[in-house]
Amino acid sequence: MKITSKHLSALYDLTADQFNAVEMHSFLNLINVIQLQLEILKMETGKKELFTDIISDTAKLARDIRKSEKSSFFPENIKPFQKKVIDLISYLEKEVNDDKGIQELQDAREILIEVFKVMDIRADELKKHSSNPGQWLSYSVEEFKNDFQKFFHAVEKNSNGRYRIVQNIAQQEPNDYLVNFEVDSELNGRIVMPLVFKDVIRDLIANARKYTEPGGSIQVGVFQKKNMLRFIVEDNGMGIPKNEVDRIFEFGYRATNVRHLPTMGGGFGLTKALYITVQLNGDLWIESEEDKGTKIVIEIPVPEAFVAKGFKKTSISSESN
Structure with missing residues (x-):
C-alpha cells in the first residue's frame, strides 16, 4: 500500500508537543531504555529508596525532551543526568557485598554507558542537523x-x-x-x-x-x-x-x-x-x-x-x- 494524501492527516493533526516528540523520538527511546534499566536495578538491589529521585529525574527528562525544540537540545543538556546515574551505580557497587549483586551492577553500568555513548552521538547529530537542516x-x-x-x-x-x-x-x-x-x-x-x-x-x-x-x-x-x-x-x-x-x-x-x-x-x-x-x-x-x-x-x-x-x-x- 502506497501512503497517499489521505494518510497525511496523521501529520497535520499533530500538536506542538507531539511534533517535538516526533523530532526527538530517538532520545525518548534511549530515555526509555535507561528507565527500564533503573527499574530492573531497583528490584534487583531491593534499595527502592535510592532510586526514587533518579527515576523521577528520568521521567522529567523525558517530559522536557518531548517539549524541547531540537535546536535547543544539545549534549550538555544531558551530562548532569548521566553523571547522576553513574554515580548511583558507583555508590551501590560499594554497598553490595554478594558476587551476584556486584555482577548485576557491573552489567547495568556497561549497558548504561553504551546507551549514554549512543545518546551523545544522537545529540551531536541533532546539533548538526539543527544548524544545517x-x-x-x-x-x-x-x-x-x-x-x-x-x-x-x-x-x-x-x-x-x-x-x-x-x-x-x-x-x-x-x-x-x-x-x-x-x-x-x-x-x-x-x-x-x-x-x-x-x-x-x-x-x-x-x-x-x-x-x-x-x-x-x-x-x-x-x-x-x-x-x-x-x-x-x-x-x-x-x-x-x-x-x-x-x-x-x-x-x-x-x-x-x-x-x-x-x-x-x-x-x-x-x-x-x-x-x-x-x-x-x-x-x-x-x-x-x-x-x-x-x-x-x-x-x-x-x-x-x-x-x-x-x-x-x-x-x-x-x-x-
Missing part, C-alpha cells in the same frame, strides 16, 4: 555498514543477554535474531542521505526487532541509484491487523495485536518515518499481514548537486539544487 551527507558503503554494525551491537547489549543479533544463519540459535543487512551503490560506492534519514532507518529496524519474536528474521536493504535512495526493512514478525494498517501512522497508535508488549516506545516511530519522508519529497509503502510480518519501503530523491558531482562530495546543502 538541509544538509545531505555522503558515506562510503563500508563506512555506512560499519556504523550499523555498532548499532546492532548496542541493541544486542541492551537486551541483557535475552537475545543475540547474528548475520549468518548457521550461527542462529532459537533466541537469536537473524539480520541480513545489505548496502549497495551504483555510483562510486557511496550512499547519500540527511542525518535525520539515517535516524529513520535505525528506528524502523528497531521497530522490526521489537515486533518480531526472538528466533525471527529481519531483512534490511539500502540501495543508492543515481537519482534516488531506496530503503527496505522486512520482518517475519507479528504484523498489523488488516483493518488497522491505515491508522498505524497516527501519533501514539499501536496495533491492537501488540499492545500487550512492554516495548517502552512511544508509538510514533512510523509517524516520524512518514514525516521525514514527506519532508524529503519521498514516497513510502507498507505491506503487512497479521502473524506474518511487515515490509516498509521508502524512496527519496537525491539532490541534483550530489548527482552532478558524481557523489564525490562529502556533504552538500539541499538548497543547492
